[in-house]
Amino acid sequence: MRGLAVGLWLAVLPVAGGAADTGAGAATYARICAYCHDTGIGPVLQGRALPPEYIIGVVRNGRAAMPAFRPAEIDDATLTDIAGTIARAPAKQESAP
């Protein structure tokens, strides 16, 4: 199931917004995080093997230009899912637009 979720996530990313339900983490990443992290506003996160605890810490506390997200905005289960998805993701292979 996890492998499937990651595969779907990668398949869905370029479609931004068109996604069927692919899991809370992937959907939330696409809806919130991708806005900055797939556009060059924030650093690329995929393919860096960032530890999930580190990702969760940055999201909860914010970091420089990145706003903090409270549990009311992204609940713990979803955030854990996002962090795991990012941590396991291979580097994005994207041709420049």
Ligand code: HEC
């Ligand atoms: C409004 C834009 C914005 C959004 C939305 C955003 N980020 Fe960020 N994020 C940033 C910026 C800018 C930085 C770089 C902060 C700095 O200068 O240290 C960053 C840094 C990070 C880092 C640290 C990266 C590193 O290289 O150490 C992580 C992890 C991270 N963001 C995760 C997330 C996740 C997960 C989400 C979605 C829940 C998210 N961010 C949403 C702008 C954003």
